[in-house]
Amino acid sequence: MIVLPGASSAEGIAAGRGSTFYAGDYFRGDIYRGDAEAGTAARLIDVPRGRHALGMAAHPRHDLLFVGGGRTGQAYVYDIGTGRTVASYRFGPAGTTFVNDVTLTRSGAWFTDSLRARLYFVPVDRHGKPGRFTALRVSGPAAGIKGPFNLNGVQATPDGRTLIVSHSTKGALYTVDPASGRSAAISGVSVPRVDGIVLHGRTLWAVQGFRGQVRRITLNGSLTSGKTKKTIKSGLFRTPSTAARFGDTLAVVNAKLHTGTPPTAKGYEVVMVNG
Template sequence: MNSTQHTPRRSTATRRAARAALALAVTAFLLPAAGAAAAPPTSSPPMSVSSHRQQDISIPLPGASSAEGIAKGKGSTFYAGDLGRGDIFRGDLRKGTAELFIDAPDGRAAVGLKADVRNDLLFVSGGATGRAYVYDTDTGAEVADLLLATGSAFINDVTLTRDGAYFTNSQAAELYFVPVDHDGELGDPETIALTGPAKALTGAFNLNGITSVDRGRTLIVAHSAKKALYTVDPETGVSADIATGALPDVDGILAKGDTVYAVQNFSNQVSRIDLSKDLTRGEVEDVITSPLFKVPTTVALFGNTLALVNAKFGDPEPGGYEVVTVSAR
């Protein structure tokens, strides 16, 4: 069990000092691994390719210095993170607007995000800090600052189940579970050691995206270095292959029923994968592309619309950062 620090809900003080050094450090950490994952697949299943240009919309994140994570909130609300600064933006998909919501303290990062709409909580993966942060989505106040891992760590993504939040670490063969009770109270983080194929540490970037199926009884993780998806038993840490064929650049993932949307960052596409009932196989039924994709990393689903963040990794002049919406079909 890891140490935790809980803080009372309070207003977040405004801190707008530049944190460019941290942003550069996090981006530099990401680039070698993403580049390594960019090799073409050795084999690819048959698939169709869709481009939804007429429905594509770009929503700017004003003042963002970087971007990586996105989460669906209540209704058409979304949250997006500034990767290097740790700041959180709140936007409205229908209105096509976004604004700074949480000005995070210096030294934080924001990678994967998930919103617990029942308890008005936002869970944020802290990247190389080895931490996770939890905020109140009503006020923006900090609820908890959680130490998940020490040493070499990159807390990458998070998913929510009825029991709590599960986080990935791209530098270790383990997940972290933070219990959340029915009143929204957080328990102490627990470490889940992985066995099976998801345990492999074969590149600079290993476990990445995470989602859940079967009412949270099974987790699915993306492994960037292996270009693969695996199931994980959250009770035991036992993992197993999902046969999909190679998924180069696989990053954030999201499950809806028997469908998984797998974002492939440097490939600038999202694979829509139909899972078998026993979760041992997945068929890529569609590849979603957009002229607005500029290294998308994570995805949220709003009805029949996907919302993704453009991270623009490797772009020498990335310009502003934005959320892009495309049709999910």
Template sequence: MRMRVKPRRSLFLRLLLVPALAVAAWAPAAAAVAQDNVIVLPGATSAEGIAAGPGGTFYAGDLFGGDIFRGDARRGTAERFIDAPDGRMAVGMVADHRHGLLFVAGGFTGQAYVYDLRSGVEVATYQLAAPDAGLINDAALGRDGVWFTNSGRAELYFVPIGHKGRLGPARTLTVTGPAADTSGEVNLNGIQVAGRTPIVAHTGLGRLYTVDPATGASTPIAGVDVPSPDGLVLSGDRLWVVNSTSQVSRFRLSHDLSGGVLEKTITSPLFDFPTTAALIDRHRLAVVNGHLGTIPPTSPTYEVIVVEP
């Protein structure tokens, strides 16, 4: 098992831990324990992000090592797929099946990485922000490109995908309005895209917002307040919100994205600081166990927990 020392590792863990402790006593109004399936990421020293691949395939990252694992939710197996160079991180990620690309947020490096889904070969590296200028935290696929969040700055970044998967230069969108609040330890975090509209989770405020992709203006989504929201999953009008209180909340959104209603709270005795999730085969939710409740994390394994959505 490889061990790597990453810059500001202890700070990153502290930033993640603070909002979790602040809401540890929060209890959901209703909970449902689903049937669970545990898929270990062999040799991982940490974990955070996940992306759905074709069929039952998923991709998950070693947070502080930057490596990428490829798993099969149907078989319950996973293996190291990409051995990343030293100095990288792997936070949130998303797969573009149409063009065969995997986009990975690079955390404190300020970077984003693009890999070939089949071979694991690096396609591109983007320097979205200066190193340690915030935290490139999550990624989401839109109609014509990929959006990234920065947890330390009120900024989103967009990487366009053109004809035959050709990648264009990244551009920065400054977020304004309530989602632009950067007073918390962790701010903009999880992201999904509905049509052309980004939906972002604000961990410090415990709220979700839509962001105008042209102007950056943000608007709260009524009724979807969740303590310490992290990763998001969107399918049609259903939105799953992962938070470190060891649960996933499922909402049904209105057509205009102005509000949402809580449909279900998913819990599992196997959850340990869940960070984000991906919808596999359209009927199973694969949730990453970050084990970030201690500093440093001391779990002997890092795994994906598959539950009913």
């Protein structure tokens, strides 16, 4: 277990180069850098007041970290070498837009909105410069707005032609066409209270925070169905929110949201488990 020293909350995590990971203080927005092998972590970026940090994705080639800002309606891009803010975006009004998670493709970053059936895309040019964002309206079964958290986790296939999203209220996984916004259900999989997801090849890990577990799912070649192959549990899990993959190991964040929102627990950490 890797402690995030001084953190007042936690939610997101991203894998960087080698065994490096980045994690966020949910309600303060600060960014931590850790080492999954050494079992250490320290605060990296003390962000301006008023920011939040939820899902995140690292772009090691350009030393960038993309971070969702939750109910602020914003997203941020940080330089993980200098700690400066490279760009910030307001996708929608605070309180009616919840920027939850993010994934990277070769051309840019996709963010989910848990309150609206939309995805947001931030392009990144070959020099690592983020551009103006665009919004994509999601249609089909993934577009259902049925509860306080809808579209949540997101991952992209290696070619960037398909996105996979988790829907917390429906407890389901969907594919989304990033060109049209059309969605389709991934059948055979039920993941109640799903939060973040991790994709590697045809293996997908779905973190179920309030179930205190992570499911490892094998997807078929067309991404139309899947089967649960393993349910990962740990006595150290405390409403885990999402994970990052390091070979055969998952680094899972304890969000401790069972203590309230904002959480009232003391101490936040990353739990290492076999994936």
